[in-house]
Amino acid sequence: MRGPRTKLAERLLGPQNRHLWFWIFVGPFVLGLTLFTYVPLAWSVYLSFFDAHNTVSPTDFVGFGNYTAMLGDDAFTDSLVTFLVFTAFIVPATYMLSLALALMVNRLRWAQAFFRSVFFLPVACSYVVAALIWKMSIFNGVRFGLANTVLDWFGADQIAWLSTTEPPWYWLVIVTVRLWLQTGFYMVLFLAGLQRIPPRLYEAAAVDGARPGWQVFRHITFPQLRATSVAVVLLLVINAFQAFDEFYNLLSDSRGYPPYARPPLVYLYYTALGQGQNLGLGSAGAVILALIIAVVTVVQARWFGLGRKED
Template sequence: MRTTHKNCDSLGRRLRGPQNRYVWFWAFVGPFAAGLALFTYVPLVWSVWLSFFDAHNTVTPTEFVGLDNYTEILSAPSFTSSLTTFAVFSLFIVPATYALSLALALMVHRLRFAQAFFRSVFFLPTACSYVVAAIIWKLSVFNGVRYGLANTVLGWFGGSDIAWLSTTSPPWYWLVIVTVRLWLQAGFYMVILLAGLQRIPATLYEAAAVDGARPGWQVFRHITFPQLRATSVAVVLLLVVNAFQAFDEFYNLLSTAGGYPPYARPPLVYLYYAALGQGQNLGLGSAGAAILALIIAVVTVIQARWFGLGRRED
């Protein structure tokens, strides 16, 4: 008995660590880890499990259907069309956001005064909700009547009013969707790129000046941009993943009392209506979510390998 008690005390001391550090670690991390497992990982596993069942109006189905949900959603024209919408959205938003964020980072980095002020100003829209920003864009900026900001500016130059969100030829709704996303996220990626700029040694610029490099484009092309390679790769990866997850701005900008229009429907909007629409086919929606997660993982890995993320630089 005495040996068992001694072993238990020894095990307890090892679990607590020196000066009870492990106890304090789990006291702070434990609730977060439990919440993450309960509200993130358990629903993810449950969704994958649900995708193999016929789950109409229930999250506890009993009829196993195998891969039927995956076959059905992959053969649905609306789902493949939503993937096309994502591709178009990515072609607009990824390079535009990167270019704008890099331009803002370069501008703030070169400031000699009030740098913190301008960094905060450009970062501030990141704190705004996507739902609130979409409503502001829809009701105040691109609301389609002559009192909207965009149409007011057009009127100054003699232009006619445009129904921005309902005009499909030309598709003006892309301008609304892309600009609200640019306004919301450019400041966040500006901060990341700004941190990358601040890590570039000043000696590189001094050596370039000694070698006769002209300040401006030449220095940016041969020194600044190559030194930002790792940061730029991380930013592009985050932009692509965020583009896959686009939902709030699309739904709140384009949906009306009559429902969502058939155009500009990204994958998450399609899955929302598939799982929570009239049929409430949660099995089909879960299958689509699993396919979308797999696509995101594959695209991220391909991008990381292509850009050499994590590769040791010479």
């Protein structure tokens, strides 16, 4: 005999209430995503067509005037060039380093979980904190910091890492902090891909006389990592476009941001929230940047054959 609690549970969990429970669990996420992502995004697109100085409720419609002004601004195009330089190095460097670490950890027979955790640990650190550690402890000024201390041990001249433009040592600081922060995450992705490769492929290669090492990696391991490689490259390019925290916290000071190494998001930050507070122009730049990211992502997906059925 079923009690009242059993009948109540059957009514609540019955087929007619599936949609209710779906929205109970998914609804808060959808609401938060709408309020904090899609509404600001739509409002930014709206502002990009108005003269919005110091206001988020503009009335002067300018059409595509903000887009024309942004594309004709040398500072904005220079920031895009800065991004291309940054991306051209950070994407392949992170890819190769994370893949190398994944191959190394995957070959370990003991303490694999320990080393996986050690390499992944920097991912938990925020970009702001990591940038401040690099700026204040490792590459701090001319007389202080770990890097200049090591140079002093070897009798080399000390370097103003973040203010020297010839040669541009600040790129070394920016690239190393980005590598330290994100390599562990992509290493875990590659490690998951390596552990999904069927062992029988390596056994068949050994029977056929394939040499361990480069030959096996080239003909078996790397082709089997194709899907993981596509995802890693896509994420790396998108993250490079969104570079802001490490640039701003490493290079800015009480006088503001220097004229060099200014990525698009830093430029848009000063355009929209700086002294002029031109929210319309900044929103137009943000829309242009979003369109560039979308185009690059689609081109990459088509080039890599993402979503295409394999033979």
